[in-house]
Structures are given as C-alpha cells and as structure tokens.
Amino acid sequence: xxxxxxxxxxxxxxxxxxxxxxxxxxxxxxxxxxxxxxxxxxxxxxxxxxxxxxxxxxxxxxxxxxxxxxxxxxxxxxxxxxxxxxxxxxxxxxxxxxxxxxxxxxxxxxxxxxxxxxxxxxxxxxxxxxxxxxxxxxxxxxxxxxxxxxxxxxxxxxxxxxxxxxxxxxxxxxxxxxxxxxxxxxxxxxxxxxxxxxxxxxxxxxxxxxxxxxxxxxxxxxxxxxxxxxxxxxxxxxxxxxxxxxxxxxxxxxxxxxx
Amino acid sequence: xxxxxxxxxxxxxxxxxxxxxxxxxxxxxxxxxxxxxxxxxxxxxxxxxxxxxxxxxxxxxxxxxxxxxxxxxxxxxxxxxxxxxxxxxxxxxxxxxxxxxxxxxxxxxxxxxxxxxxxxxxxxxxxxxxxxxxxxxxxxxxxxxxxxxxxxxxxxxxxxxxxxxxxxxxxxxxxxxxxxxxxxxxxxxxxxxxxxxxxxxxxxxxxxxxxxxxxxxxxxxxxxxxx
Numbered sequence: 001x002x003x004x005x006x007x008x009x010x011x012x013x014x015x016x017x018x019x020x021x022x023x024x025x026x027x028x029x030x031x032x033x034x035x036x037x038x039x040x041x042x043x044x045x046x047x048x049x050x051x052x053x054x055x056x057x058x059x060x061x062x063x064x065x066x067x068x069x070x071x072x073x074x075x076x077x078x079x080x081x082x083x084x085x086x087x088x089x090x091x092x093x094x095x096x097x098x099x100x101x102x103x104x105x106x107x108x109x110x111x112x113x114x115x116x117x118x119x120x121x122x123x124x125x126x127x128x129x130x131x132x133x134x135x136x137x138x139x140x141x142x143x144x145x146x147x148x149x150x151x152x153x154x155x156x157x158x159x160x161x162x163x164x165x166x167x168x169x170x171x172x173x174x175x176x177x178x179x180x181x182x183x184x185x186x187x188x189x190x191x192x193x194x195x196x197x198x199x200x201x202x203x204x205x206x207x208x209x210x211x212x213x214x215x216x217x218x219x220x221x222x223x224x225x226x227x228x229x230x231x232x233x234x235x236x237x238x239x240x241x242x243x244x245x246x247x248x249x250x251x252x253x254x255x256x257x258x259x
Numbered sequence: 260x261x262x263x264x265x266x267x268x269x270x271x272x273x274x275x276x277x278x279x280x281x282x283x284x285x286x287x288x289x290x291x292x293x294x295x296x297x298x299x300x301x302x303x304x305x306x307x308x309x310x311x312x313x314x315x316x317x318x319x320x321x322x323x324x325x326x327x328x329x330x331x332x333x334x335x336x337x338x339x340x341x342x343x344x345x346x347x348x349x350x351x352x353x354x355x356x357x358x359x360x361x362x363x364x365x366x367x368x369x370x371x372x373x374x375x376x377x378x379x380x381x382x383x384x385x386x387x388x389x390x391x392x393x394x395x396x397x398x399x400x401x402x403x404x405x406x407x408x409x410x411x412x413x414x415x416x417x418x419x420x421x422x423x424x425x426x427x428x429x430x431x432x433x434x435x436x437x438x439x440x441x442x443x444x445x446x447x448x449x450x451x452x453x454x455x456x457x458x459x460x461x462x463x464x465x466x467x468x469x470x471x472x473x474x475x476x477x478x479x480x481x482x483x484x485x486x
Contacts, residue, residue, distance in 0.1 A: 039315070039316070039317070040315070057317070057345065058317055058345045059317070059345050060345050060346070060347070069384045070384070113288070113297060116319075117319070117345065117385070118383070118384045118385050119345075119346070119384060119385060120345040120346075120385075148271060148272050148298070148299050149299065149315070150315060150316065151298055151299055151300070151313050151314060151315035151316025151317075151410070152298065152316065153272070153286065153288075153297040153298040154272045154273075154297065154298070155272065155273060155288065155290075155295075155297070156272055156273030157271060157272055157273060191273075192273070193273050193290075193295070194290075230271050233271050233299060234269060234271070237269055237299070237314060237466070
C-alpha cells in the first residue's frame, strides 16, 4: 500500500496495466483432487498466483489439550514457499502467515459442520507456490474446494476475492502492482447461498460509497469463482454413474458368518 | 424430481436438494425450510427421505458396524483397537469370548493382531466401544489385509453380495469385509493376489458402469490361463 503515488495504473479508457477492465477478474483455473495421499486437495491459479491446498482428516486431534469434546477444530496452515516471491522469502511462519492461517481457520470453521466430528481436528495446508497479490483469497478458494473434495460436510463452498482502490477508482481482483501502489485493498469471502460474509479485511482508505461499490463488485465476482469451484469438483467426479448401491449392513453380517 | 434413487445425480455442498416436501436424511442440512446437501456425494431418495451418499471422507463408526481392527495398545482390562477412523476403539475384557484374568490381556491379543469386531456403542462425543462377543467375530490369523475407502465397500460387496460372491467363487479365498474399508483375504498365494487385484479394480472403477462384467472378465482371463 504505497498510499498516494503518481503511478498510472489505469489508462484513459479504463484499462489496467495487465489489460483488464476495472471489474474484470484475472484468468482462473481450479482443479480438485490433485494429490493422492491427502484426503482432499485442490490447485488454484488466479492470474500469476499458484496455490495448492491439502486437507487431512477429520483425524485424532494432537496435541490433546486442543481437542474439543463437542466439536472438531479446523487448523489451517498458510505457508509461502521461499521461491513464491521475487526476493527469496525466508521459510517458516511469520507474522503475516500466522495471521492469515488464523483468519482462514476461523472462516472454514464456520462453514464446516464441526459438531459431526467431536474431539477431532481437520487440518488444511495451504502452500503458495507463486504469489502475485491476493493469495489469501486464492488460498481460501483452494481450501474450500479441498474440503469438499475430502468429503467433509459443510454448508457451502466458499469463494474469495479482493477488491481495492487504484488511482481513485474501485477495481476488482488487484494484481501485484495495484496492491503495492494502490490506495486500498479489501479481501472478501462470502457464503454465496446466503450472502454471509466470512472474511473481510481492509488495508488503506475508501469512502463509504466506494466501499459499497467494491462490496457489490466483490460479491458478483465471488459467484463467478463459486461457479468455477463447483465445475472443478464436478469434473473430478464426472464419471459418477452406474449400478445402484443397495446393500445393507445386514448383508455384510450374513456374509461374514458364511465365510 | 427424480424417482426412487434411479438417477445418480452428483451434488456438492450447498446444492438445493428439495424445497421442503421431503424429509432431510444423512448428509443434508435444513435452512429456511429447504433441504441442502452438506457434502459431496450422490443424491438418493428413499421413502421420502433425501440422503447424500458420500463419495469419500473418513470412516465414522456407527453401532452395529462390522469392522476389521488392529490392536495398537494393551491395558490391564482392555485393548485399544484402531478401526481406521479418527476415533480409537477400546475393547473391554468383558466383550471378548474368552475368560480373561485382570492384567492377563496380552496372553489373548497382542499389539499388531487383527480382529473382526463389531461396533457396540458410539456416544454423542463419539466414544466408541467394540465387541467380539458374537458369532463369527474372532481374531484373524494368516491372510492379508487391504485397505480401501469405506465409501467403496458397498461396491465391493455388490448387489445382494454378488460381486464378493463372484470373487470368492473364482479365487476360493476366504474374504471378510469391514465397514471401515479394511478387507481381509486368505487363501492360496496366487489366488490371494488375484482376489486383491480384483478388489483394487473395483475400488478404482467404483464409479463406472458395467463393473461386474469387467471384473468377471478379468477373473476369467487369469483363471483360464492357469488351466
């Protein structure tokens, strides 16, 4: 957030430095079930961002004192790989990644039906392979696809996107330059079905009118991302069709006795 | 609306299943009187209940489930059994078919033993208890264990047990299937290999059509060669 800068990020025709219009998303690619050993996984590309998410669990909660006898806990770990940014990032958790981990954990805990799995933990690992602004949104988008892929019961798949203010204009899905030299950055995650806001942060300054416009723009973009998330999951499980599965537990019983 | 679970429709979390004329079953939730899918799976309608049959996820024990467990720890009056779920299951000495003295548990079952057990009870905090006090439940000796996703167990069994019966007939193996996705196979070395290949095939192609025919073809081909 460079505050006021004379850098020209939007031209007279309303075209941004990467050729997008102010209300246009970067190209998005989402794939579900990319990892074999995780219970669920997803890979997301939003422009130059590349994010991988893996879900394990529900599994026994360690350390034991963290477990909740009434519900599961969701533990997210957001991590940026050392080669994800242009200067080498010092590996390991830092102030920023701890904050984002907590944020995403709390957002996911709200959508997952945690009461179905008391005393367990659901672990979500988000690895940023390449960063170009908006990685927390990409991470959350990937995490929710991975959770659905893991077969974990949840209210909805959640999309996330950032809006911001650049050269006194409200723009959607900031890229690196706009994030660094723009005037405001506002990441949003919503539950598309109900419109509930799961995550919202603001860095910089916006007027009430700009905020309202940004929110409306973000919500519209979220429904687009939501569609892509669902498409990715449908593609992964496309071949589902065939004979029924009408067996009962009584049958298993009969079988074991006869064997 | 689709008929009694004929169409196999894939649903995702948050998908609308029913505007409220039916009753919510497993894998669903109700919001504003409407029924939504809570997880990724196949929509199924049975006697006015909408359910979602999961396609993945961990095994969550339910009372009455037949499971294959591994002993992971021994206490003076109980064994701790891993049943391939997030919850370890204690097996109390009163729940085994033998008369066990206090502190003498290791004589009957030791760490690493596999056993066929039944889930006795699961309370609201998911504390599980298993039992071996029923006909057919026992320690499994010899043979091999293979693990598949618990959601694919019904496919391995097949309609009315047709699939597993076919594998048994071809391979002459003794096979037990636990609801937790563990399968125990015992027989001749070669037969066991074939049976396990067939089961792996079912697991990989669990969502495809004409699976029974393909597995039959595979078993036919390996057994014709041997003759």
